[in-house]
Amino acid sequence: MATDAVTATERQVWRLRRRPVGEIRDGDLTLEREALPELADGQFLLKILYISLDPTNRIWMSDAEGYMPPVGLGEPMRALVAGRVVASRKPGVAEGQIYSGLGVLADAMITDGQGLNRLDLPKGLSLATAFGALGMVGPTAYFGLLDIGRPKAGETLVVSAASGGVGQVVGQIGKIKGCRVIGIAGGPEKCRYIVDELGFDAAIDYKNEDVGARLDALAPDGVDINFEQVGGAIMQAVVARLRRFGRMPLCGLISGYNDVEPADWPGKWGLVLMRRLTIQGFIILDYVDRYPEAIRDLVGWMAEGKLKTRQDVRDGLDRAVEHLNSLYTGGNFGKLLVRVSPDAEG
Ligand SMILES: NC(=O)c1ccc[n+]([C@@H]2O[C@H](COP(=O)([O-])OP(=O)(O)OC[C@H]3O[C@@H](n4cnc5c(N)ncnc54)[C@H](OP(=O)(O)O)[C@@H]3O)[C@@H](O)[C@H]2O)c1
Structure with a gap:
């Protein structure tokens, strides 16, 4: 009207x-x-x-x-x-x-x-949840992980910025798909949250732990999917541990967004070749036409209690x-x- x-x-x-x-x-x-x-x-x-x-x-x-x-x-x-x-x-x-x-x-x-x-508003959701979780970050997690990460049951998934908007959803979708999920986050409170409340299998506190050493202990056979959100030393530690035919949805590089000069990729191309890795950057805008698909599944998982945000x-x-x-x-x-x-x- x-x-x-x-x-x-x-x-x-x-x-x-x-x-x-x-x-x-x-x-x-x-x-x-x-x-x-x-x-x-x-x-x-x-x-x-x-x-x-x-x-x-x-x-x-x-x-x-x-x-x-x-x-x-x-x-x-x-x-x-x-x-x-x-x-x-x-x-x-x-x-x-x-x-x-x-x-x-x-x-x-x-x-x-x-x-x-x-x-x-989907039934039972506040505007903050519907807009916050489903507006952009939920679909980003959904398409980045499912389309590019292509998770299979039993695989090991690592996600950085794991307690944040995108990361919390990525890890829980990984669990729904039967992956073993390791989240990387800053500080003990965020690490406790992703394991105790969201059901991730393990957390690495990059502010207090050596990411590479912890990955070697938690995933001695390597990592199948690295959902990358941070870049820099954390990304390098995970990439070095990707297995043959590993996948890396490149969602973000937040550690460099305030850099005056962009950091160079530090020469791991040989590893990408030898291990036949797939690294694909993506921007959620490219998936706008498929949003309803993501919203349907995300809302369904929320209603079933499998997805918390x-x-x-x-x-x-x-x-x-x-x-x-x-x-x-x-x-x-x-x-x-x-x-x-x-x-x-x-
Ligand atoms: N490709 C796309 O279309 C798309 C769409 C949405 C978001 N993104 C990207 O996804 C990432 C997460 O976005 P979000 O909206 O969900 O934000 P968020 O994870 O809720 O917040 C950002 C988090 O990044 C972590 N962080 C910041 N600086 C860091 C550093 N130097 N090293 C390690 N971790 C750092 C912090 O978590 P800790 O406390 O754990 O350090 C911070 O809480 C960003 O890179 C963003 O650009 C991409």
Whole structure:
């Protein structure tokens, strides 16, 4: 139902003012209050309820080669959002509906709906869980592991950043598929969580243990699948232990996202050849048409109690950039979201 009633006249928005060098610093982005224009035909006003803070946000701030154009200087910072329609002049879009997808780091946005999809909450799930776990990280884990990792029962799967948004889902799908799952995470609390609460077979605390030595003890015959999210020394330790015909879905390289100069691959190509390894980078955007397949299975596993997810929800748009920075030091525990509005679950 279309309506002419516009209920917000201004918004707060983070704009990119400078390309960060290294970690994001004060002044790279600024939070600004600005007037919202009147809705035009074909547009609707979304009150943003949750914002997803993702490692890739840092990639979008850089003008190095990426998979999407960088955010322009002076533009609103791009982010994945979930919001409620509060006014609409777009046929088929009605007040009260929830939309999620590509938006901006703000408390409201006017949109024609491009990049956004209607979000119908699966029964029994909060918006934080549906948006946080199923919006991007769940499908990323699903397609990366099942399409590229091709797990078989009895195989050994290693996943890094294991307690985070993607990692927690990867490990549990690995268990559902009958793999032996070893998670790598920072600190004893995260390691306990993935084993005791999520059912991983073992955890390696890379902040306090030697990853290579622990892998040798836990998987003396080697590793079949390395779901890679971190890069650097952790990746090298796992790659060196991949077995013949091992697979490596290359999902992320978070340890290097703040690097000023990208690190070089340290000469393991011989090993890729000799062991016939498959290493494939992937970006979830390539799977958008197949999302329903992932959502159907993920929601089904959640309903059966086989898949648990943890969201790390922080309040307030004003500290969003500070929270974003915490991703690169492991300050989050679970999928990191900002609750922009106190009535987000309302
Ligand atoms: N390809 C795609 O389409 C796609 C989609 C979504 C996400 N991703 C990638 O998947 C990875 C995880 O994303 P997420 O959203 O699920 O984030 P997340 O795992 O919830 O948060 C990031 C985690 O990375 C770990 N980390 C950060 N810096 C590290 C370092 N230097 N060394 C080792 N671990 C480090 C931290 O965990 P610890 O405390 O355990 O260190 C931190 O909690 C990222 O690389 C991201 O870019 C890719």
